Amino acid sequence: MSKNLWLVVPAAGRGRRMGSDVPKQYLPLRERPVLAHTLARLHRAFPAARLCLCLDVDDDHFDPAWVPFSHWRRTPGGSERVDSVRYALAAMADSAADSDLVMVHDVARPCVTQTDLERLYIALCEDEVGGLLAAPVADTMKRDDSHGRVARTESRCGLWQAQTPQGFRYGLLRRALDEAAVNGLVVTDEASAVEALGLAPRLVPGRRDNIKITHPEDLALAEHILAAQQGMSPLNHSHEEAP
Ligand SMILES: Nc1ccn([C@@H]2O[C@H](COP(=O)(O)OP(=O)(O)OP(=O)(O)O)[C@@H](O)[C@H]2O)c(=O)n1
Ligand SMILES: C[C@](O)(CO)[C@H](O)COP(=O)(O)O
Numbered sequence: 001m002s003k004n005l006w007l008v009v010p011a012a013g014r015g016r017r018m019g020s021d022v023p024k025q026y027l028p029l030r031e032r033p034v035l036a037h038t039l040a041r042l043h044r045a046f047p048a049a050r051l052c053l054c055l056d057v058d059d060d061h062f063d064p065a066w067v068p069f070s071h072w073r074r075t076p077g078g079s080e081r082v083d084s085v086r087y088a089l090a091a092m093a094d095s096a097a098d099s100d101l102v103m104v105h106d107v108a109r110p111c112v113t114q115t116d117l118e119r120l121y122i123a124l125c126e127d128e129v130g131g132l133l134a135a136p137v138a139d140t141m142k143r144d145d146s147h148g149r150v151a152r153t154e155s156r157c158g159l160w161q162a163q164t165p166q167g168f169r170y171g172l173l174r175r176a177l178d179e180a181a182v183n184g185l186v187v188t189d190e191a192s193a194v195e196a197l198g199l200a201p202r203l204v205p206g207r208r209d210n211i212k213i214t215h216p217e218d219l220a221l222a223e224h225i226l227a228a229q230q231g232m233s234p235l236n237h238s239h240e241e242a243p
Contacts, residue, residue, distance in 0.1 A: 004100040005049040005121070006092060006170065007042055007069075010084040011035055011107035012056045012077020017214050024213055025107045026061040029222055034213060036066040037110035037226070043068040045117035049103075052092060054084035081106075082177060082187050089174045098171025101125070104190050105165040108213045111225045112165070116206045120165055123204045130168030131202030132191050133210060134160040160203055163210045166190040168201075 015024035025035040051072035075088040137159040145151035176193035191201040209225045
């Protein structure tokens with residue numbers, strides 16, 4: 001692994017769709033907070049990477065004991081995910097080179113596997129633009145008529161669901177996100193900002209179980225995914241090795 005790999009983990013969300021008093025990154029999943037699982041999986045794949053962890057300035061749930069990286073820093077969250085990522089990139093300016101690879105991964109995706117992380121990393125090292133894990137859309141897609149009825153069926157051909165990590169060279173990613181901000185573009189992921197520069201990020205097929213914990217039912221789903229990935233019952237927590 002290159003020594004110039006940076007990980008940015010946006011973890012400053014409030015989890016409004018989860019509807020919990022505690023932000024979803026601190027909810028328990030197999031007896032550890034979601035955040036601890038996500039960081040453990042990233043560390044297992046990239047133990048020498050440098051981490052920027054974006055946390056709300058008022059976060060009083062965070063415990064540094066959950067961070068397995070030796071080189072890491074805490075950076076402030078912004079009002080939107082993209083703002084949190086931009087603050088992290090700005091904080092790295094003193095030590096990151098434009099050619100360094102930056103992989104951004106949602107704290108809310110604790111089920112990402114080591115195999116997918118390593119495959120993405122290899123693809124990104126060979127790609128001049130960068131790219132993201134993504135999964136082809138698997139369901140029939142309906143467009144609504146704004147009144148709860150089907151207006152038409154859309155073709156799913158060529159449609160992918162964007163996941164994270166998403167990885168780009170530091171200089172390119174910073175320019176892309178800065179330009180998106182200047183132009184008032186709403187970007188919900190890094191790839192959209194890079195696309196707005198006229199570039200085409202690489203789609204790296206990822207496992208469908210790299211879910212983003214978003215709604216209450218996703219937590220139970222993540223429990224089952226982690227258990228299934230580890231080849232065991234969801235009630236048996238004794239073995240924590242990820243695939
Ligand atoms: N201002 C924000 C908003 C989101 N995130 C992070 O971005 C990721 C993806 O966001 P999402 O799933 O939308 O999380 P929340 O914003 O927490 O959820 P919601 O939109 O339901 O409030 C999460 O890891 C979240 O912590 C962040 O760092 N800063
Ligand atoms: C980055 C992301 O995880 C890709 O799917 C997603 O765009 C962020 O979450 P949101 O639900 O769109 O805010």
